[in-house]
Amino acid sequence: xxxxxxxxxxxxxxxxxxxxxxxxxxxxxxxxxxxxxxxxxxxxxxxxxxxxxxxxxxxxxxxxxxxxxxxxxxxxxxxxxxxxxxxxxxxxxxxxxxxxxxxxxxxxxxxxxxxxxxxxxxxxxxxxxxxxxxxxxxxxxxxxxxxxxxxxxxxxxxxxxxxxxxxxxxxxxxxxxxxxxxxxxxxxxxxxxxxxxxxxxxxxxxxxxxxxxxxxxxxxxxxxxxxxxxxxxxxxxxxxxxxxxxxxxxxxxxxxxxxxxxxxxxxxxxxxxxxxxxxxxxxxxxxxxxxxxxxxxxxxxxxxxxxxxxxxxxxxxxxxxxxxxxxxxxxxxxxxxxxxxxxxxxxxxxxxxxxxxxxxxxxxxxxxxxxxxxxx
Amino acid sequence: xxxxxxxxxxxxxxxxxxxxxxxxxxxxxxxxxxxxxxxxxxxxxxxxxxxxxxxxxxxxxxxxxxxxxxxxxxxxxxxxxxxxxxxxxxxxxxxxxxxxxxxxxxxxxxxxxxxxxxxxxxxxxxxxxxxxxxxxxxxxxxxxxxxxxxxxxxxxxxxxxxxxxxxxxxxxxxxxxxxxxxxxxxxxxxxxxxxxxxxxxx
Ligand code: SF4
Ligand code: SF4
Numbered sequence: 001x002x003x004x005x006x007x008x009x010x011x012x013x014x015x016x017x018x019x020x021x022x023x024x025x026x027x028x029x030x031x032x033x034x035x036x037x038x039x040x041x042x043x044x045x046x047x048x049x050x051x052x053x054x055x056x057x058x059x060x061x062x063x064x065x066x067x068x069x070x071x072x073x074x075x076x077x078x079x080x081x082x083x084x085x086x087x088x089x090x091x092x093x094x095x096x097x098x099x100x101x102x103x104x105x106x107x108x109x110x111x112x113x114x115x116x117x118x119x120x121x122x123x124x125x126x127x128x129x130x131x132x133x134x135x136x137x138x139x140x141x142x143x144x145x146x147x148x149x150x151x152x153x154x155x156x157x158x159x160x161x162x163x164x165x166x167x168x169x170x171x172x173x174x175x176x177x178x179x180x181x182x183x184x185x186x187x188x189x190x191x192x193x194x195x196x197x198x199x200x201x202x203x204x205x206x207x208x209x210x211x212x213x214x215x216x217x218x219x220x221x222x223x224x225x226x227x228x229x230x231x232x233x234x235x236x237x238x239x240x241x242x243x244x245x246x247x248x249x250x251x252x253x254x255x256x257x258x259x260x261x262x263x264x265x266x267x268x269x270x271x272x273x274x275x276x277x278x279x280x281x282x283x284x285x286x287x288x289x290x291x292x293x294x295x296x297x298x299x300x301x302x303x304x305x306x307x308x309x310x311x312x313x314x315x316x317x318x319x320x321x322x323x324x325x326x327x328x329x330x331x332x333x334x335x336x337x338x339x340x341x342x343x344x345x346x347x348x349x350x351x352x353x354x355x356x357x358x359x360x361x362x363x364x365x366x367x368x369x370x371x372x373x374x375x376x
Numbered sequence: 377x378x379x380x381x382x383x384x385x386x387x388x389x390x391x392x393x394x395x396x397x398x399x400x401x402x403x404x405x406x407x408x409x410x411x412x413x414x415x416x417x418x419x420x421x422x423x424x425x426x427x428x429x430x431x432x433x434x435x436x437x438x439x440x441x442x443x444x445x446x447x448x449x450x451x452x453x454x455x456x457x458x459x460x461x462x463x464x465x466x467x468x469x470x471x472x473x474x475x476x477x478x479x480x481x482x483x484x485x486x487x488x489x490x491x492x493x494x495x496x497x498x499x500x501x502x503x504x505x506x507x508x509x510x511x512x513x514x515x516x517x518x519x520x521x522x523x524x525x526x527x528x529x530x531x532x533x534x535x536x537x538x539x540x541x542x543x544x545x546x547x548x549x550x551x552x553x554x555x556x557x558x559x560x561x562x563x564x565x566x567x568x569x570x571x572x573x574x575x576x577x578x
Binding site: 043044045046047049050051071072073074075076077084085088089092093094095096098139150151152153155156158159161162163165166169170172173174175176178179187207367368369372 | 474495512
């Protein structure tokens, strides 16, 4: 049984749920010695893409204690109402994981209605999720390499990220899948998906791995090796945790999927897993596209009452949605991967030095937008 | 392989003209009256700043493929050679942040137009505000705007900042330019930024 995280008051496991889940605080470490001082980083700072604040206690070099406040930019987003209206908001919780949020939401609605989506739709959803993974992993790698001041490689990764955005935009009309997903339907034309620009990604990654300066900053930085881990963080530590493998939400098994794992529970391992997963996702996309077929959208009648939950693998780990349906109205709540990853990040920071901080931060692929949401 | 050689081998990736605008990141044309817009963007024509590009109005409204949707109310020729921007996220979904960052990618290369990012508002010529205004960021935004030396330019980017979109409250500041979109594509962003510094746009 593996622990996924806390949704509302409930502890979510891969195969069950349990009321009475303890609260988690965004805090790690302890301090109080002579000569220590606290400095504040954020909420708005050049090195941070999103607004978040860290209070870091140190005696000079080492980080002894850290608090994070991801709620400076908390948005109040009500996730209750008609399904289409809620879907419009769900896709804007975190643009970088918009397909993951939307598809997890729709899967849980379909479950609560006992509606099985068509096989072709499920394959279309897999293509979306893997394109999203490719884009996000390229972004994380770009940020890591950029932090290491490797200019050429960093720009090349950013060029690949932009190319992926264009592939998505061309196929689906929007670069972040907004307006694309609905019950039993994906409004994309995947015949237009051409990923030839990633053909030499393997040799690109190998060249990066020869760079000693980068590897020195990655290895043994941000170590975390514990049973509660999710996504690339878990897989870097040798754990075969992956909702594509252990949730059965989408037919990944028909594509011969098995998770990528490494045995390096640090920034280096997380970098490697993401790099390898880019190549794996390209293969999954090619296979899923063979089983996908474009279909016209058909109206799905929503009526009755019911409850449904779904779990899928976002680029940074398990994403869980739970919905309740009453008549044509839905009420949704969710557990984003960034919440757990922020806790892991804080724990892994203790004992590292501030120079290592940005590398470690980028390696977790955390999006504050999906933590700072109050659904009311 | 040496990274310098690898860079040379890739050749020039920077584009001479705008490419890659997605359909639902371009201006909409009104073909027929549409009343059920979730943001009220279709009252009396089409309001780019309110539109979240949800497609509900299709085919009564349809995308034109034209990314030039921005509005510039004041240009600042002082920044024609170099224009340093400080981005601030007051309540985004991350989409605006990600697209703004991509104007630095090789395809767009903002530096050839003299546009740069800076890590501190004290060194900035302009501020790009993204997201709906949130309680925690209200004061941070005020302090940031105060910290930027004059003359300064304020740009509101994305439906959230311009009108609140479907998420919340708009950012209530005097803006010199707005960049519509949800999120705006890098082409729309570049077009506005180049115009703000007195250029012809992109
Ligand atoms: S795309 Fe959506 S938000 Fe924009 S005008 Fe049409 S209905 Fe309104
Ligand atoms: S305008 Fe759209 S993309 Fe930008 S922050 Fe708002 S919801 Fe996200």
